[in-house]
Amino acid sequence: MDLRYSEEYEAFRAEVRAFLDENWTAEDRAAAGEEQLIGGIRKPNERETEFRLKAIERGxxxxxxxxxxxxxxxxFDPLKSAIIREEFKRARAPREMIGQGPSMLVPTLLEHGTEEQxxxxxxxxxxxxxxxxxxxxxxxxGSDLASLRTRAELVGDYWVVNGQKIWTSNARExxxxxxLVRTEPDKPKHEGISYLLIEMNSPGIEVRPLRQMTGEADFSEVFFENVRxxxxxxxxxxxxxxxxxRSTLKAERAFIGGTDFVxxxxxxxxxxxxxVELxxxxxxxxxxxxDMLVRLESRLLAAEYHSLRLLTMQAKGQDxxxxxxxxxxxxxQLMYDLTLAGMNILGDRGALANGEMTAPAxxxxxxxxxxxxxMLIGGGTANIQRNIIAERGLGLPRDPATKR
Known part of the structure; x- marks a missing residue:
């Protein structure tokens, strides 16, 4: 694999850098906060939106x-997309919005939505x-998502929704x-499920935060009582x-599987x-x-090169x-191992809460x-992922104990 960019792509990189130098100033870069490592969504400020609109106009x-x-x-050009990500990250410039809407719903609507939607x-x-x-x-x-029970009944021009969801990220914001709701309860569990867009301020919706061991409440229970x-x-x-x-889940796995966070x-x-002194x-x-750092970085490099391999396949029109x-x-898994290594280096200090330590990171x-x-669970648990890879990718026999 040749990991170098051609002259054509290096010229494109120079073009992107010139755009950033002109439209995202040193003052903007100094004011830009560190990207959140994981979690959280917020609405952008006016300056970020102004910049994104210019970046969209330039392609x-x-x-x-x-x-x-x-x-x-x-x-479609995955190499240009990779260069854009690299240069925008270097300049600390606003990139595409993260979160479940842009990363997961938008691809789904492009594939399945109506023109009005x-x-x-x-x-x-x-x-x-x-x-x-x-x-x-x-x-x-949870992992057996098709067993969901939240139901929706079509009454006139409205679906009437009753039920409960749990582990809903950012439901309060x-x-x-x-x-996903069940609209045909008499059909097999993978059938009779429908995909609805629900406004969160609708009467009959109650959001109850779930406190995590981090002290935050990024997840919630959501209850629906006769929601129209x-x-x-x-x-x-x-x-x-x-x-x-399945389109949404595919986008979610790609979102979680990115190597930038890692x-x-x-x-x-x-x-x-x-x-830290030792x-x-x-x-x-x-x-x-x-030795631990070398082993972890070797795994990270392998993951990054695997991502480049996927880009190469996409560039050739391969699935x-x-x-x-x-x-x-x-x-x-690598994210878990990296953070566990950090906790091992911290030792007893790893028992302190975030904000109680002043040393970097x-x-x-x-x-x-x-x-x-x-992260090991999001987008499907690791064991579920291994089963799918084994059965569909390697042709191994199905688990006889699993009801399907």
Whole structure:
């Protein structure tokens, strides 16, 4: 594999840098806060939105979203997209909005939504004017999502929704939810599920925060009692929501499986090893710690090169298939191992809460370690991922104990 960019792509990189130098000043870069390692959504400020609109006009952001819906509609070129990410990150410039709306719902609407739904939601979602949460998991429907029981009955021009969702990220901040509901309860569990868009300020919705071990409440329970949802908020066909949800889940795994967060975490781990003393010297000088760092970075490089391999496949018009699922499985495990290494370096200081330590990256690792457990589950548990890869990718026999 040739990991160098051609002269054509290096010229494109220079073009992107010139745009950033002109439109995202040194003052902007100094004022830009550190990107959150994990979690949290917020609406952008006016300066960020102004910059994103210019970047969209130049074709640098939302390249896969048609102009009719607020994107830049550029030819598919994964190498240019990679260069844009690299340069925007270097300049600490606003990139594409993260979160469940831009990263998961927008690809789903582009594939399954009506023209009215695309016009109504996509532009405001990619600009952060509408924030979204995901209504999938239920108390008795986690990894076996198709067992969900939240029901919706069509009464006149409205779906009437009753039930409960749990582990809903950012439900308190979200304006809307994309939600799976059961509309045909007499059909097999993978059938009779529909995909609805529900406004979170609708009468009959109650959000109860769930306190995490981090001390925060990023997740919530959401209760629906006779919530009326306009029938035009159905995405795809009635009873075909499972097929629609697979598009969302595919986008979620790609979102969770990105290597940017993992690289940032490794860089923080290296800083931590330099800042923390171990037996009278920086931990980074300890041979055991150095060996651990080398092993972790080798795994990170393998994950990054695997991502480049996927880009190469896409550039050739090939479908990466289950190789993309391997990325999610690998990076979520690596994220856990990186943060665990940070906690081991911290030792007893790892028991302190975020904000109680002043050395670089210390508080970050306490928080990130607790968050990393969730990354192993998000988008499908690691064991579920392994089963899918084994059965569909390697042709191994199905688990006979699993009801399907």
């Amino acid at each position: 640098y952001l939302y390249r896969d979203v048609p102009r009719a819906y607020g994107g830049s509609e550029q030819p 695309k016009q109504r939601f996509i532009r405001d979602t990619i600009l952060g004017r509408i924030l979204w949460c995901q209504g999938y998991s239920e108390p008795n429907a 979200a304006d809307w939810m994309f939600c 949802v306009p029938k035009e908020n159905l995405v795809g066909e009635r009873g075909k929501g499972w097929q629609v949800s 690289r940032k975490t490794f860089d923080g781990l290296a800083m931590l090893a330099q800042a 037996r009278g010297q920086p931990a980074s000088k300890d041979p055991v710690v150095r 990466p298939g289950l190789a993309g699922m391997v990325t999610k499985l690998d990076t979520s 210390m508080g970050m690792f306490v928080h990130a370690y607790m968050w990393s457990f969730g």
